[in-house]
Amino acid sequence: MNAHSQSSADPDTIRRRQTLMKLCADATTRELETGLAALGPAPQHQIVRAPEIGLVMLRGRMGGDGAPFNLGEATVTRAAIRLSSGEIGFSCVLGRDGEKARLAALIDALGQRDEFLEALDARLAAPIRERLAREGTVKIAQTAATRVNFFTLVRGED
Amino acid sequence: MYVAVKGGAEAIDNAHRLLAHERRGDPAVPEIAARQIDEQLALAVDRVMAEGSLYDRDLAALAIKQARGDLIEAIFLVRAYRTTLPRFGYAEPLDTGAMAIERRVSATYKDLPGGQILGPTFDYTHRLIDFALAAEASIEPPARASDSSAVDAPRVSGLLGDEGLIERNPPGHGDAEIGDLTREPLSFPADRDLRLQNLARGDEGFLLALGYSTQRGYGRNHPFVGEIRFGEVEVEFFAEDAGFAIPMGRIQVTECEMVNQFVGSAETPPQFTRGYGLVFGQSERKAMSMSLVDRALRAREFGEEAKAPAQDEEFVLSHSDNVQSTGFVEHLKLPHYVDFQSELELVRKLRAEHAESRAEDARSPDDGDMMREAAE
Structure with missing residues (x-):
């Protein structure tokens, strides 16, 4: 698994891929399926690494921002896909959903081809982003409603 | 055996x-x-x-x-x-400062940036059984604040830190090795990274009891809850294949920062010290207990006299794991027939000897009396 030189390219490309990967991680498998279907037939590709379940050790920091320590593991699933045009897409998502990892790897590969960017964003990413934003807004409003507003009682001598 | x-x-x-x-x-x-x-x-x-x-x-x-x-x-x-799965590697440390906060309270400051956010909590409930739950009652939808933005809450310990009133967290060193209990068995003395890993997976009841014991005077260290926060954090993993950090999704964690009794020395003026708790999911009891025990186990570091059980790292770390504990306690019910047979034989032999010596005593009472007197 050495043929990945083109992926360690410029910071902008990396940031764009990370954004899409984060979206895939937060999406449901169903959303990724629907989104990919909306793009039309996927270009020719082959599986470089079939979805594989494993562990990643998560870490915390002492006091929240100090030296790291090992907190505990999480299950993750990773996959890699190569488009016939050469781009390799990777994925590593929390959980044990092989199909989700496969789709996320394919999406990462497509995201490295300029001609797919617009469609990926409009047809796949946008609906997921909207759903996440909607849920986020509700959560924030519900959380904010539990904020304590202190008031000082008027004291006798005043 | x-x-x-x-x-x-x-x-x-x-x-x-x-x-x-x-x-x-x-x-x-x-x-x-x-x-x-x-x-x-x-x-x-x-x-x-x-x-x-x-x-x-x-x-x-x-x-x-x-x-x-x-x-x-x-x-x-x-x-x-x-144990059936391969380990792919180590994630980047979680940034709990960037948590999407669902609950955040401080017992040290009433008014603080970000405010007191109660979130979904059992606190302030009356602990009365709700018989309505037995009948699948419909529940009220949660209230929503009209003007709301995500909770932006700087760490409470940061407020103290700005004034130098609390010890600094130990900085991480880029290539310093981080202890991992799943790779190397525990040995003593154990550094704080290993202790925290052990406590993070330790039994809640055991840590709760130890934390409680410090409050009752067995290794007292005057704790205040600087802050408890609960919510979602991002998990990132540097994948060598990709050559950059891959966002893998979000997890829920509970974090407790305990602010404890100060220490000082000839060189450094008195400062509050810290105990830290971080736990998967929503568990304040565990995060708080962990931070109490973390602080207690730092006794050596602060030159405190370590006499209480919660300050004894070998005792705490060796007995915190409930899988280990249950394995050893419950193995007692597995067949010990051979072992027990030898014990049976032994006890029979001892009893026979006992009876024999009693019989001998009865034959020569004077000697027996003398022996008893000598012992008195």
């Missing part, structure tokens, strides 16, 4: 079939789905993930179902499962 014995295979099979039957309970009652456990017994799932030391909600929920609600058994199942 126990010795392998043959036989009983059929009895064991049948016992397991009976177990499966009992697990299902009355077939007239609908079967519970793992997803229902995940959604409706979420805090049990959190505990199994924390002490199983494996973040996977679906798996923990299934383990709870399989274990008939016995959480230590479920934790055991999760620990056993993880």
